[in-house]
Amino acid sequence: MRCLLLIFSFWLVQLVTFAQDCWVFLSPKLSKEELKTVCVQSPIGYSAWFHAAAIEQWDLSQPQPWWVDSTWCYTPDIIAIESTASFPIKDSLVETTDSSSTIYYAQLTMMQGERWITEGFSGRNVVIGVLDAGFVGFSNDSMFQHIIQEGRILDQYDFVEKDKRVERQSTHGTEVMACLAGKDRVQQLGLAVNSQFLLARAEQATSSRLVREARWVEALEWVVSKGAQLVTSSLIYSNQLYRRTQMNGSSLISSAAERAFLEKNVLVLNSAGNADQGPWEIIGAPGDAPHVLTVGACESNGLKCDFSSVGPTHDKRMKPNVVAKGVVFVSTGNNLSYEQGTSFSCPLVTGFVACMKEQHPEWTAADLFDQVQIASDLYPYYDYAHGYGIPQASYFFTNQEEEDSTQYEYFLDDVSEQLTEIRVAHWSPILADSSQNDELFYFHIEGHHGVLQEYWVAQPDEVGSLGMYEFKKYAPCIVRVSNKKQISIWKYD
């Protein structure tokens, strides 16, 4: 009995101390096929880009065999799928802007999406990979018949069940597709209605961290190998998978997304996450990767939705990159519902980028990444809640030099004082009472390290004041104020 206890204890200590779920990076001398002959444990996933195998309970106590280059173990688990909530449909949010009486909702008009449509851009000849948790109801939904009948689903694969059936488990992917390319005779929900699609089911909800990572990376590699030019993912790997300190783009999925951008010329768009109201609060992976276009969610007035995760990343880079409407109409099996989540902001922007790609086929992923941010309404202003703001289609159809942006001036009151007032000069109470009443003013303080210290969004009072602020304690710093039309900058020394 004692011997058994000792053996059990020894095994337990071994288990606790040395065995871990690992990405095992293989020697270049070993091929994927040869791995089966040399490795006793069967890998649960494989990444061709990293030439790495995902192996559970890999023993790190023993000297590593010749075919192991290095191992990458890191902690915990889980992918959080965007939770959604249904709301009653509000008529006031419906906007009709087309002579052919197609309805475009605010989710498109906020990005001036109708401009893309009237100019004839709809993501034609652009291949988009969609990574999600499941596409239940996709093939029967009237919103997608134009895609199915024209054979624009190039391929589909379920990386969980290892077959070609993706319509299982969840309707989340169907809702995402609605915001990307949903259209019927009456209404249009997304912009990329003429794109081609690769559907990948990449989420295994009840599995370990390693399995989930492996599925996502495999799916990304698959859609890229099939010719995707854009990849949209509304899967957020956050609080139970990583620590906040790991949100610096170093996780394997973030590295894979970065690799897609740098080596494969593929732009990955990922939603920011819905964690701002919870303990996690910040943007999850792979949204933390430097060249993943991370999309947050905003309300109809442009203000960040309270649930949309915020930046910066742990290494203090700006995130999210842009925002789009986060309370949207989606289609779930022929039913139109009103739901919320950054999951839906991301495909809206993906449709926008698909139109950009159609307009400029020569643009690389880097060009698309830059231009969509430049085209956003706050650019070059930014903050960690809205990024550069909401992309605007008119940017791609107007001569930028002709634009007259000088409409307001701002001044800071008596910079020598501890408390400083921001005031909108020439503020008219008449204007304030009428059309300009809802105008938002964005302002922030940037510290001398180039990182924001604080940021606000406010509406002025009746005399044009945006309030008294204690800027001086941050000196030397830069204060920026923007109303989406003009930016004023003050330096405090």
Next chain:
Amino acid sequence: MHCSRKQQETDIHMEIRLNRMVLILVLLFGSQSSDAQNILLHRRVPSVLQRNEEDGGDTSTPFNSRTFCMLSYLPIGQDAIFYAAPGASLQLQSENRVVFKQQRPVAIGYNSGIKWNMFSIAQNVQQPLSGGVVHRSQTLQQFAVPLGCFVRFKLSNNGGRIGTFIDLGCNGFWNFSNALIVSDAPDPSSNLGARRINSTYNRLTYINKWGYEMEMRMGKGMWSLHVLYRANNLFKSSPFVNGGARLPELSRWQLGVNLNFWKFKKSKKDEDEI
């Protein structure tokens, strides 16, 4: 004249006070009007980054140290005559638990602390510690230093946070102080002049100084329920008690609740500077 000058001074003071009040009111309403703008969003970035560090500090360190307070007692499985009274017996324990690599599904840890046991012995003439007398109360009090180790099975995959867990462990402890406190109400007709007489007996020869116990905890985050099973005998035979025979055992089982009341936090300087 004297009176009117005094009146004038009083009036001046009143006026000054009134002016001050007006000034305060102006300042008060003035400051309110300057805050009349509508702040829709305000965020301090250092606090976001600070939370990164706190969260990371809690989980990226090789161990996680927390202090817990435990309250327990469930007197079951006792002798019919000599037993600890339910409701009046309890254990209070404060211990620090260190969990190594808590983020793993199976982790190990150790705990150390101090505990106080109080067994209120039920009174009857037959019970062996009574000496044939029914006392007002008899309380066996122990101070002990426990030291133990445990294996933690995490039921939720939530990284470095405590999450939902089951701990299986064993503790050894040293009873460094044992006392039997006997309380009596003296005969009112006696001339002692007291309503209660407490007698404390220390250095009890019939108590085991060393002991060990098995423990199972099941909890979530900062609180848990635990079950303790004392594996050795509380009493040993003594020539002075019970005719040299070992006393019957008190309850070996204890059921209780654990609550974390202190967390060691890393101090952070220059909160506003990032």
